[in-house]
Amino acid sequence: MLLNDCDPGFKHQVAAEPGGQGIKACFACAACTARCPVAGHVEGYDPRRLIRLVLLGRREEVLASPLIWLCSTCYSCQEVCPQQVSFTEVLTAIKNIAARAGYGPPATEAVIDQLAAHGRLLEVGEFENQRRTDLGLPEVAEAPAHFQKVLGVEPAGGKS
Amino acid sequence: MADAGRHPNITLLTNSEVTSASGYVGNFEVRVVQKARFVDENTCTACGDCVKVCPVVVPDEFNQGLSSRRAIYQPFPQAVPSAYVIDIENCLGHDPIKCGKCMAECDKKSIDFDMSDQEHVFKIGTIVVATGMEVYDPSVLDEYGYTRHENVLTSMELERLINAGGPSQGEVIRMTDRKVPRSVAFIQCVGSRSLRRGNPYCSNICCMNTIKATLQLKEHYPDIEIKVFYIDIRAFGKGFEEMFRRSRGLGVRYIRGLPGAIQEDPATGDLILTAENTATNQLETHRAEMVILSVGVHPPEEMKVVQEMLTLQRHADGFYLEAHPKLEPVDSATRGIFFAGCAEGPKDIKEAVTQASAAAARAIRLMNPGKLTVEAITAEVDSHKCTICGICAKVCPYNAIEVDKRSGTPAHVNSAACAGCGTCAAECPAEAITMHHFTDRQINGQIDALLDSDPMDRILVFACNWCSYAGADFAGVSRLQYPANTRLIRTMCSGRVSQKFVWRAFEQGAPVVLVSGCHIGDCHYINANHWTEKRLKRMWKKMEKLGLRPERLQLEWISAAEGIRFQEVMDKMERLRREVTPDEVAKTQRILAAQREKEAAKAAAKAAKAVAVPEDARPSA
Numbered sequence: 001m002l003l004n005d006c007d008p009g010f011k012h013q014v015a016a017e018p019g020g021q022g023i024k025a026c027f028a029c030a031a032c033t034a035r036c037p038v039a040g041h042v043e044g045y046d047p048r049r050l051i052r053l054v055l056l057g058r059r060e061e062v063l064a065s066p067l068i069w070l071c072s073t074c075y076s077c078q079e080v081c082p083q084q085v086s087f088t089e090v091l092t093a094i095k096n097i098a099a100r101a102g103y104g105p106p107a108t109e110a111v112i113d114q115l116a117a118h119g120r121l122l123e124v125g126e127f128e129n130q131r132r133t134d135l136g137l138p139e140v141a142e143a144p145a146h147f148q149k150v151l152g153v154e155p156a157g158g159k160s
Numbered sequence: 161m162a163d164a165g166r167h168p169n170i171t172l173l174t175n176s177e178v179t180s181a182s183g184y185v186g187n188f189e190v191r192v193v194q195k196a197r198f199v200d201e202n203t204c205t206a207c208g209d210c211v212k213v214c215p216v217v218v219p220d221e222f223n224q225g226l227s228s229r230r231a232i233y234q235p236f237p238q239a240v241p242s243a244y245v246i247d248i249e250n251c252l253g254h255d256p257i258k259c260g261k262c263m264a265e266c267d268k269k270s271i272d273f274d275m276s277d278q279e280h281v282f283k284i285g286t287i288v289v290a291t292g293m294e295v296y297d298p299s300v301l302d303e304y305g306y307t308r309h310e311n312v313l314t315s316m317e318l319e320r321l322i323n324a325g326g327p328s329q330g331e332v333i334r335m336t337d338r339k340v341p342r343s344v345a346f347i348q349c350v351g352s353r354s355l356r357r358g359n360p361y362c363s364n365i366c367c368m369n370t371i372k373a374t375l376q377l378k379e380h381y382p383d384i385e386i387k388v389f390y391i392d393i394r395a396f397g398k399g400f401e402e403m404f405r406r407s408r409g410l411g412v413r414y415i416r417g418l419p420g421a422i423q424e425d426p427a428t429g430d431l432i433l434t435a436e437n438t439a440t441n442q443l444e445t446h447r448a449e450m451v452i453l454s455v456g457v458h459p460p461e462e463m464k465v466v467q468e469m470l471t472l473q474r475h476a477d478g479f480y481l482e483a484h485p486k487l488e489p490v491d492s493a494t495r496g497i498f499f500a501g502c503a504e505g506p507k508d509i510k511e512a513v514t515q516a517s518a519a520a521a522r523a524i525r526l527m528n529p530g531k532l533t534v535e536a537i538t539a540e541v542d543s544h545k546c547t548i549c550g551i552c553a554k555v556c557p558y559n560a561i562e563v564d565k566r567s568g569t570p571a572h573v574n575s576a577a578c579a580g581c582g583t584c585a586a587e588c589p590a591e592a593i594t595m596h597h598f599t600d601r602q603i604n605g606q607i608d609a610l611l612d613s614d615p616m617d618r619i620l621v622f623a624c625n626w627c628s629y630a631g632a633d634f635a636g637v638s639r640l641q642y643p644a645n646t647r648l649i650r651t652m653c654s655g656r657v658s659q660k661f662v663w664r665a666f667e668q669g670a671p672v673v674l675v676s677g678c679h680i681g682d683c684h685y686i687n688a689n690h691w692t693e694k695r696l697k698r699m700w701k702k703m704e705k706l707g708l709r710p711e712r713l714q715l716e717w718i719s720a721a722e723g724i725r726f727q728e729v730m731d732k733m734e735r736l737r738r739e740v741t742p743d744e745v746a747k748t749q750r751i752l753a754a755q756r757e758k759e760a761a762k763a764a765a766k767a768a769k770a771v772a773v774p775e776d777a778r779p780s781a
Contacts, residue, residue, distance in 0.1 A: 029349070029391040033436035035303065035420025039443055040434070046443070048436060080303055080420055082354035 006057035013097065014054050020093030022085040026051045032077035032087050038070055045070055047077050047087050054094065063098040069105045116153040119144035165240040172240060173280070181287070181469045184560070184577035185496025186532055190282045196275035197245040199232070204243035204270040206234065210262035211244070218250050220327070224317045227327035232262050232271075237325055246271070286496045286523040289480065290516065291466055293457040293502035296351030296358055304347065304453055309424040310335040311431055312451045314350075315369055322376050332377065334450055336429035341449030343385040344377060345433055346370045347419060352456030353391065361477045363456030364506040367394045370454045371404055374412045386412040387446060389419055389435055397510070415444075422451055457506045470497055471559055473686060479505045484684075490519045493686045494558060495577070498522050537580035537597045537652060539573045545592035546570035552584035552593060555655075557686035581685035582656030586695070598651055600658070607665050610647040615669035616742060619733045621648045622657045623718075624689075627678035630720035635730075638723045642730040645737075653677065655688035659699055662713060667752045671740035672712050674733050679717040689717075706751050709744075711736060 014020040032047040033039050039046055045067050053062050062068065068091060077087040098104065104112070114121055119142050129139045148154070165172045176194040183189045216231035231251040232244050252259035254273040263271045295316050298306045306312050311334050313321075324330040334341050348366060351358030367390070374386050393414065395404040408414060419433040425447075433446045459478040467474060472492050473481040480503050483491040490498050500516035501507065507515070526532065541552070541561075552571050553561040560577035561584060563569065571592075573584070585595040594600075611618060623629040629650050635642060651657060654677025665673050675696060683689040693715065700710040714736070716729045 025355075027353075027391060028438060030417035030436040030438050031420050033420070033443060034418060034434050039436070046436065046441065048438065049441060076420070080418075082349070082356060082358075084355045 007059040008057045010057045010059045010062075011055050014090065014093050017093035017096060019086070019089030022083070022087075023051065023054060023090050023093075025083040026055070026085045027083055028052065029082060031080040031082065032085070035076045035080045037074060037076065038072055042067070042070055047091075050094075051085065051087065051090070054090075062094060063101055063103045066105070068094055068098060069108075112151055112153070115147045116144055116151055118142050119147050161240045162238065162242075174240065175245065176280075178466070178469065179279075184574055185494075185526065186285045186576065188284045188287060188496065190284055190287070192280045192282065194278045194280060196248075196277050197243070198248065198251075198271060198273055198275050199244045199246060200268075200270040200272060201241045201243035203268045205268060206242045206244060207267075208244075209265045209267070210271065213261040213265045215259065215261065216247075216250050216252060218247065223320045223327045224314075226317060226320055243270075285527045286498065287470065288498045288500050288516075288519045288523060289466060289470070289472070289492070289503050290500040290519075291460060291463050291503045293506060294460040296363075296455040296458055298350050298453045298455055300357060301350065303419075303421045304350065304451075305422050305424065306453060309422060309431060309451075311341075311424075311429055311449065312422060312453065314453050314455045315346075315366065315373065316455065318373055318452050322373070322380070330380075332380065332450075334429065340381060341384070343387070343448045344450045344452060345419075345431070345446060345448035346374070346386070346388040346452045346454055347433075348388065348390040348393075348454045349418070350453040350455045351458070359456055359458050359477065361506070362394065364394075365508045366454040366456055368397070368400055368403070368508065370452075371395065371400075371407045373452070374407045375403070375410070378407075378410045378412070387448065388412060388414045389433070390414060390416060391418060397508070415439075415446075419446075457502065459503075463503070470494065472497065475505075477505070479503065490515055490522055495579070496523075496526060532576060534576055534578075535580055537595075538575040538578040539580070539582065539584050540575075540594045540596060541571045541573055542592045542594065543570035543572075545590050547590045547592070549589060551587050551589065555583045555587050555688075555691050557581065557583070557683075557688050579685055581653035581688040582651060583653065583685070583688045583691050586656050586658035587691065595656060598656055600660075603649060603651070603656075603661055604664060606649045607661060607668060610649070611665065611668040611670055616671055616740075616745060617645050618670060619643060619646045619672055619674065619730065619737055620665050620670045621646055621674045621676060621730075621733075622654065622661070623648050623650055624654045624677040624684075625650055625652045626684040627682065627720050628654070628676035628716075628718040628726070631676075631718040631722050631726040634720060634723035635726040636723075640723055640727040642727045643734040646730050646733070653683070653685045653688045654692040655683075655685060657692065657695075659695060662699060663752060666708075666712075666748050667756075669745050669749060671745055672714065672733055672737045674714045674716060674729070676716045676718050676729070679719055682717075682719060706755060708748055708751065712740060 011023055014023050028048055030048045033049075036045070036047055050062065050068065071088060071091050073088050075088050081087065111121065118124070124140045124142060132139060164170050173192055173194055175197055176192050178190060179193050180191045181188060210232045211230050214230035214232045217228045218231065219225040220227045220229040222236045231247045233247065234244055254260040254263055295314070298304055298314060304312060306314070318332065320326040321328050321332045322330060332340055348370060352361065352363040352366065354360065370388060374388065377384050377386060393404060395401045415435060416438045417436045419435040421434060423432045424430070425432060431448050431451045433448060433451070434443065435446065436443050463474070463478070463480070466472070467480070470492070471494060475481045480492065480499050482489050482499060482504055483493045490500065490504070492499060498519035500519040501512040504515065548563060548565055548568055548570055550563050550565050553563045558577050558579055560574045560579070561571050562574065563571035580595070582595040582598055585593040591600070607620070610620060623632055629648065632648060654675055657675050662673050662675070675692065677689045677692055678684060680689060680693070696713065696715045699713060703710045703713065714733065718726050718729060
């Protein structure tokens with residue numbers, strides 16, 4: 001890894017994202033990692049190290065990392081942080097950037113596709129509607145338009 | 161302290177409280193209430209017979225509550241004066257049915273329950289404020305479990321345990337099993353360097369205190385295992401780095417990374433700390449038989465009382481604010497009052513002694529000549545013109561002006577207390593105050609002269625002596641280029657810049673005017689620039705009302721070190737000046753002339769009415 005490969009603007013981008021404001025205040029006391037319940041169970045998950053990577057501008061390494069999706073949002077790190085970095089919120093900012101850059105986790109991507117195509121997590125077809133009619137329930141039509149708008153995807157069902 | 165108590169020129173009042181302080185340098189009057197100690201300190205020989213019979217047992221504050229004392233006690237062995245004192249809150253009293261045992265036991269008959277609090281009034285020349293500091297209480301930091309886990313102690317508690325005269329005769333023992341721990345962990349920055357809980361600043365003393373404690377522990381118990389969890393070790397003083405190295409040489413492990421939580425092993429009372437070692441990137445679990453929280457310090461609550469009494473300022477961190485951080489580090493902004501020790505900020509013994517010596521020398525320097533030379537730059541009130549409105553007394557940052565509205569006594573400036581900012585003269589609606597060396601006539605003369613020719617080309621700047629004028633000077637010596645048509649008028653403080661000076665400048669055809677001073681909080685006259693700010697806000701409103709563009713009057717804070725900022729501000733002023741057209745200036749002059757006539761007419765009408773009233777009143781009388 002060369003210094004040239006680092007993106008010095010990455011930390012500014014994270015700081016500009018809602019929730020990411022505190023990133024630059026970190027003085028690496030490591031209280032967040034020490035308090036983190038995930039860090040104790042997942043090898044390599046280390047809030048302090050993630051913050052360092054952002055500050056060093058190792059953009060691809062952070063966004064492509066599967067680790068950023070593992071936060072349990074228990075807010076323990078925010079509780080002990082002396083510098084008000086608010087790591088849980090910083091990580092939300094990082095995840096938003098990652099999702100926009102096409103680094104979303106595969107499971108979430110699949111859910112998005114499903115919602116965009118059918119407007120619900122379970123597909124409702126002829127078979128399901130037949131069962132509903134038998135039980136005396138009204139039929140359900142798929143209405144994916146609203147979700148397509150919210151998710152910003154093409155009506156065809158594919159990703160934008 | 162024993163030496164201070166014996167010194168013929170030092171009167172030591174212990175167990176006392178200052179209740180009020182008034183006056184000014186050389187003439188302070190201080191009232192002190194000395195609480196009754198119920199033991200005659202002149203006859204008490206501190207034999208200790210009374211203690212043996214006292215039935216009341218309470219926690220010993222000096223030993224951090226780790227041991228107990230009686231209701232009649234000496235706070236600590238070297239306490240001055242060397243005499244006992246009765247804790248009247250807890251004492252059962254002298255009623256022989258209830259108790260009174262100590263009275264019966266005392267051979268010297270020193271115990272006297274009829275003593276009462278005494279008030280002393282002192283006339284004094286100078287005051288040294290040494291109100292000290294308090295130690296942070298870590299019980300709010302739930303993750304460390306202080307008070308929940310018995311073997312988690314503070315650095316103060318360790319200090320008492322390791323002291324030979326302490327509650328355990330110098331044996332460091334655990335609270336749960338009274339055994340010497342085989343491993344001790346220290347956690348640094350507890351209550352310090354935190355924007356969320358505790359204090360945002362570094363407490364200065366805890367790193368070295370921990371290093372000292374590790375050396376003491378290693379000396380007592382060479383086999384003890386010691387780990388120190390830290391963010392940064394700040395060993396910045398003389399010999400400190402060497403001491404840090406010695407501690408590491410003795411096998412003390414310094415681990416960079418704060419533990420996130422402390423858990424207790426219920427079976428053994430041992431403590432389990434989880435911390436990330438940032439040197440190795442590993443999340444580690446450490447076991448320690450005792451944990452010491454290296455607590456920070458903070459200003460005591462009572463500082464506020466003294467602050468109000470002596471009109472002192474406090475820094476954002478709560479400690480007293482010195483007159484100047486570099487050049488007057490032990491002086492307060494009020495002349496004749498000095499700071500020593502932690503009253504001014506957290507510091508160790510050496511620094512506190514240094515500062516106390518400096519404060520004493522500064523006080524002696526003032527008092528030794530027996531008289532005081534004051535700057536001739538002081539304000540003076542013309543009592544004939546004074547309308548006794550009281551505004552000057554309200555704005556004076558030094559409480560140097562006395563005015564009694566009720567009895568109708570005109571304002572009077574105490575020239576020993578006056579520092580010469582000129583805010584009173586700028587605010588006086590009756591123009592009754594003369595600010596010597598910066599009189600209205602002098603400043604008006606400068607305005608007229610600077611705008612005498614080509615006023616359209618000029619940028620008129622009012623700069624305060626301490627910051628903005630010095631900032632301009634710094635821009636000059638730094639060879640920074642700024643518009644050559646800048647014209648500066650120096651005042652001691654931006655507080656001196658009266659509304660009428662600005663109006664006069666606009667009337668003389670000034671396109672733009674800048675008022676500049678020290679940054680808010682850095683004012684060399686305590687808070688006089690707050691009044692500048694308020695005044696300019698009033699002026700901007702008035703300009704809008706009159707139909708003048710408020711942008712033409714600017715207010716900027718420029719410090720003495722901000723040469724570049726001075727340059728930037730001047731470039732901005734030049735841009736603003738270019739936007740002003742001759743027509744706009746002519747219109748301004750017309751508006752202001754009309755306004756002046758209107759005000760003159762109003763004043764004349766008021767004067768006529770004032771004369772008319774007694775005539776109307778005569779027939780009815």
